Amino acid sequence: MATQSPFSFLNGLVERAVQVVQPPSWLVHETQQRAVLFLNHVLMQEREAMERLVRQKGRVARVQWRNFNMALVVTPAGLLNVAAEGATPDLQLEIMDSNPLALAQVALRGDKPSLRIEGDVQLAADINWLVDNVQWDVEEDMARIMGDVPAHTLANIGRTVAAAVRQFVGGRMTQADGKPASDADRLPQ
Template sequence: MLILLINHLLAQQGQLRRELARFEGKVAEIVALPVSARFQIQPDGLLVSSAEAPLTTLRFSPSLLPRLALRDEAAYREIVVDGDALLGAEIGKLLRNLRWDAAEDMSRLFGDVVTHRLTRAGATLFGACGELLQRLASQYAEHWTQERPLLAKPDGVAQYLQEVDHLRDAVERLEKRLAHLENRSHELPSRH
């Protein structure tokens, strides 16, 4: 499923596909448990599922997904690349630069003329007339984040993710300290 989605987005971005095609035949894997995808790069830059051992694996926690979706550069640095660093960098670049061209998909469904009109209408709606919609959206967002907290505020989500990162780092430091103390206790002469 992930490969189909990536291929759909790649089909809309010829430049990314051409850059990826330089790695034709190489196998890579993206792992964000419980989701993983192992794929081989085809001559046209698209991906096909593969059972071969990957040359590179990109691993990250699913908790990074919201930050990756928000294009948080610090989140991209937390992706662990095992194996071929050059291929890993190219796959990372792919993840960073994939974009959805909604107008192209709409054109396939409704045709070019209807899509053009919808796009123009949307621009008008979100232009001068869109101010009213923007106010309404703002009021609803305030309602759902302040009065009836159903949605999380972006600042709150960012703070939560930062606190999770700090907690994870503190746990790692504590584990290292415990391992160090455990090693020292084995080195001390025993008293009988």
């Protein structure tokens, strides 16, 4: 007998909310601008990332998930900017998993979502390199605001919580046949 997750009702609720709720255009624009500022902040901490992007200046990459999309253009400085409305993308990345909770679960496990990729192979390779090699140094940014010791303490707490969440999510994984993994399946051989 298959047992259903006690949180399965959330899946349907989130699905309906994403389909029904359409944010106003000003909110979409502001969210995209904030995302670009964050991405550029992270990129500026890694010189090699910016050097890779300089080679792609003027190229447009469009990311799409369901009916949400964001087109980014690479600037001559090796950073990103929101592409002009109607800009033709050189690369299109579509996130295939439409379920927001499943997508969050993939992210919590530290995995990449499944993508459909169309367009410029070199731009796709450079973006893949960025995803694999560039990480936000949260602890360094917190240390600028509150000092080294409190930032280190908070970062350690965050890492502990993240590891616990990953372990919880990983423990709830299912087998290939769709059945929940038993405790025996999770034990190391």
